[in-house]
Amino acid sequence: MRVLVTGDWHLGAVTWRRKPQDRTPEIQACLNEILDFLSQERVDLIAVTGDFTHYWVPLEGEKQRWLMDYLYALSEHAPVVGVLGNHDWRGLVSFDKFARKKDVYIVDKFGQLELNLNGTKVCIVILPYFDARKVLQPYQKLTSNGVKDTAKQVVLNDLSPRSCSWDANYRILITHGVVEGLAYSELGGNDVPIPKSALSQFDFALLGHIHNAQVIKDDSTGRIVGCYPGGVAKLDFGEMGSTQGFWIVDLSPKGPDCKLIQFSSQKPLKRVEVAGPVTPEVREEIMRTNGYVKAVLKEGDLVTVQKLYDLEPVVVVELKSAVSSGNEGSTGEGESKVRFSSLEEAYGLYLNHYPELAEDKRDELLRRFSSYLRKAKENKS
Numbered sequence: 023m024r025v026l027v028t029g030d031w032h033l034g035a036v037t038w039r040r041k042p043q044d045r046t047p048e049i050q051a052c053l054n055e056i057l058d059f060l061s062q063e064r065v066d067l068i069a070v071t072g073d074f075t076h077y078w079v080p081l082e083g084e085k086q087r088w089l090m091d092y093l094y095a096l097s098e099h100a101p102v103v104g105v106l107g108n109h110d111w112r113g114l115v116s117f118d119k120f121a122r123k124k125d126v127y128i129v130d131k132f133g134q135l136e137l138n139l140n141g142t143k144v145c146i147v148i149l150p151y152f153d154a155r156k157v158l159q160p161y162q163k164l165t166s167n168g169v170k171d172t173a174k175q176v177v178l179n180d181l182s183p184r185s186c187s188w189d190a191n192y193r194i195l196i197t198h199g200v201v202e203g204l205a206y207s208e209l210g211g212n213d214v215p216i217p218k219s220a221l222s223q224f225d226f227a228l229l230g231h232i233h234n235a236q237v238i239k240d241d242s243t244g245r246i247v248g249c250y251p252g253g254v255a256k257l258d259f260g261e262m263g264s265t266q267g268f269w270i271v272d273l274s275p276k277g278p279d280c281k282l283i284q285f286s287s288q289k290p291l292k293r294v295e296v297a298g299p300v301t302p303e304v305r306e307e308i309m310r311t312n313g314y315v316k317a318v319l320k321e322g323d324l325v326t327v328q329k330l331y332d333l334e335p336v337v338v339v340e341l342k343s344a345v346s347s348g349n350e351g352s353t354g355e356g357e358s359k360v361r362f363s364s365l366e367e368a369y370g371l372y373l374n375h376y377p378e379l380a381e382d383k384r385d386e387l388l389r390r391f392s393s394y395l396r397k398a399k400e401n402k403s
């Protein structure tokens with residue numbers, strides 16, 4: 023039996039505050055690569071492991087219709103089973119009441135589905151994103167001892183294929199969650215880590231939430247127990263080194279065989295170090311990029327920052343030693359990393375509303391604004 027696994031689409035995502043980029047066209051182009059694949063190759067099941075959308079609300083205008091039409095286009099090839107993630111709009115489940123008639127199953131509750139896929143009986147256990155806060159008592163805090171363990175126990179108690187009918191050929195888990203040991207940070211937000219031992223009870227686990235494609239192996243046996251497709255578009259520079267794609271998983275009595283297909287329409291992210299002023303070489307290096315650039319400026323002023331933002335691929339400028347070293351600009355993420363205060367940022371954005379303003383005039387205004395602000399700060403201290 024062959025399963026296509028995709029997830030973390032994040033449709034509707036608009037990334038980078040200073041220079042907002044609507045990522046939907048890129049995501050749609052990547053997702054269309056899945057349809058191209060399906061027009062060539064046969065699969066028995068398509069799993070969507072959560073986070074169809076990015077902003078917890080219906081997609082704007084045509085995008086919502088596009089999503090449903092896309093799901094129906096997928097279901098022409100095989101039944102589609104999707105689970106809701108932490109970013110999803112809950113209404114997606116009932117957006118089209120006839121979705122199940124078209125073989126699209128979108129699930130927002132813990133449950134089980136039994137499907138007959140071309141003669142193979144498959145039992146699918148579905149666990150949507152599970153938030154640790156759901157097990158909190160009114161007097162508890164998320165950080166208090168034992169809350170995550172309690173949450174884990176709640177998941178463990180139910181997360182088993184034991185209620186699958188005895189003659190099912192395969193028992194599969196579809197979930198949007200973090201497998202133990204993969205958390206982004208120590209605390210991992212509200213995520214409830216799923217123990218690997220829970221995954222091992224299934225023939226295979228189709229996973230979402232972690233934006234890096236990988237297979238999960240059982241520690242003791244080394245058997246591949248599941249996989250993460252890792253999303254579609256790289257949504258931020260933290261994902262620069264990660265991989266995204268869709269998996270083709272062949273399940274047989276011998277065990278799973280997994281093949282990752284990466285997206286060719288995905289835009290790359292690049293970090294470019296800029297020592298000082300924007301030289302023709304720097305400009306050329308940045309303009310060569312067909313994706314998005316984060317410029318890390320070692321030394322410079324607001325004018326240099328603005329000049330970098332003027333280059334189309336640049337979406338983030340990080341200033342290492344800023345002229346505005348005010349506390350309000352600090353993000354606390356790193357010692358030497360200082361961002362512009364909101365005032366300077368706001369003034370830069372304000373000037374962007376005057377496209378008729380000549381570049382040298384704009385630069386002069388930015389320079390003056392910076393110096394006034396600096397003087398004001400000196401007077402204050």
Ligand SMILES: [Mn+2]
Pocket residue numbers: 073107108109198230231232
């Ligand atoms: Mn997620």
